Amino acid sequence: MPVTSVESDVEALTMTLVADFPVGPERLWAVFTDPRQLERFWGPPGWPATFDVFDFRVGGRATYFMTSPQGERAGGTWEFTAIDEPYGFEAIDSFGDEHGAPIEGMPSMRMVFTFEATPQGSRLVNVSHFASADALEQVVAMGAVEGSTLAMNQLDAVLQGLREFAQGKGTQLEILDDQHVRITRLIDGPRELVWRAHVDPELMRQWMLGPDGWRMSVSEVDVSVGGEYRIAWEPEAGTEGEGFGFDGRTVLIDEPRRIVQTEHMTGTDYPSTINDLSLYEEDGATLVTLLIEYPDAATRDAVLATGMVDGMEQSFQRMERVVLG
Structure with a gap:
């Protein structure tokens, strides 16, 4: 499985996911910046994502929803704040309503994606920064550690190609x-x-x-x-x-x-x-x-x-x- 660790740090107010892949950083960059490829792994099993907006530029937004087997929807929205092709990007990640707008009262976080070259290929480091310990604990309690691990472990099939x-x-x-x-x-x-x-x-x-x-x-x-x-x-x-x-x-x-x-x-x-x-x-x-x-x-x-x-x-x-x- 690609994911090697997911750790939350209450003092630093962060959750960090690390995963290793046998492809270069450019390939990882392509997967995370193409909504059609993102849809294949961003949601955990049983909750596939659909990106209906993906305006990839500083100041641009992406909106998506994940659909459960029972038809329930959970939405999200990203606001891109920094882009450094092909090494990473940053975005404000918020829970979204049916119109793609951030939901009041739900925590937002600053996501930092970094794609690093390694002797075996590349490493994904995803650090989410929270405004408070309560916000971090709320997201962890909602299953963020398990969900992100299951989601990122689906990346192998996308990176390699089906055949x-x-x-x-x-x-x-x-x-x-x-x-x-x-x-x-x-x-x-x-x-x-x-x-x-x-x-x-x-x-x-x-x-x-x-x-x-x-x-x-x-x-x-x-x-x-x-x-x-x-x-x-x-x-x-x-x-x-x-x-x-x-x-x-x-x-x-x-x-x-x-x-x-x-x-x-x-x-x-x-x-x-x-x-x-x-x-x-x-x-x-x-x-x-x-x-x-x-x-x-x-x-x-x-x-x-x-x-x-x-x-x-x-x-x-x-x-x-x-x-x-």
Whole structure:
């Protein structure tokens, strides 16, 4: 993971994040000054950012909002106060309302980004300066240390490019904490078609099958917000096992980039998960990212122990052969 430390200093009224990367300072500069690249990592997993204004000049402003899996929004605004290309910049960072204006009563901080060359590449040092100890403690209590660590640890995929980062690695699993896992898979095909493969019942029947010998017996899908779905599988003749299925509803949709759905194992009293699927295309390839929220670590471990990730890899291979081939 790129982040090596996040420390708050009550006496100095600062919070400092340090992260190391195998690229030069110019590449880091490009990532932090391009809103389309910023959107890929600025929000922590489950809260992706959208920058709707980015006027990068001294005196200019940037505004953005982060969207939770349930559709809640949290906004922010930057006022750029110093720019030293390609070594760093400074900005006043404030919590923003729905119009991008700073929210009264919420703390603001002076962010200083520095990009330093190292023998291995470059180092990011991000120091946030606060007006008071209360402001620092308030931001830390809101999860700034955990959130900034998770956000910056997403930078590898952006810096390297999708193919270099993920091609040939298959379906990858990351355990983020007791309740969250992130699953990624690079698909060699356009985002629009990968999106259709995930929401079109006829296409789903062709690839979303797990190991050979199973068929999708039910595929009733309504991907409108609030719409319900039900999918089920059963073994073909000669294959051992009992049929099973899932049901849920669509919570959020941003076609063709993101869909969030609940998932419950049909006919059981098992708790539901929240499945947050995002698609990002670069150079004709699409990175599929599935962030799953479990109710607790025990449920997480029980689901992963079923061989779910292996089954997903077999399904993705089938998608590439049958749907995209």
